[in-house]
């Protein structure tokens with residue numbers, strides 16, 4: 383899975399035959415293999431989150447038969463929540479907002495329970511996030527009783543000024559935030 387901007391996805395789409403397969407390195411074997419779809423955050427409508435690419439091994443094409451995905455960083459793989467909303471949740475956590483206050487703030491489409499679930503997921507992901515962030519910038523902070531908040535502060539410091547730091551993280555590190 384690779385994260386690409388909407389613009390890069392369009393450029394890639396126009397010139398797919400000129401790209402090498404990331405697995406077998408052959409050129410001219412890649413073809414589109416459908417869209418990545420997921421539920422929109424605020425409704426049960428399915429939206430396009432990216433494209434799937436196939437290294438063609440059918441008939442006489444000698445590709446390797448593997449597939450990979452190009453995902454827009456506005457989305458988080460396997461999750462309904464968008465990276466923009468997750469960025470908002472993180473900003474509110476850093477302002478010491480309670481899960482109830484956060485649930486109320488973000489669209490109203492997420493329950494308090496969902497926000498608690500997000501906190502668990504962020505906590506589980508913490509050491510991974512920290513290790514990736516450290517490759518870009520070290521971080522010194524006053525000792526903090528809450529290591530998750532410390533990690534999130536580090537995260538925001540790395541992508542300070544970005545309107546959607548979760549999206550920036552995915553694009554920069556080429557890995558899912560969760």
Ligand SMILES: [Zn+2]
Pocket residue numbers: 403404405406407408411437445446447448
């Ligand atoms: Zn291949």
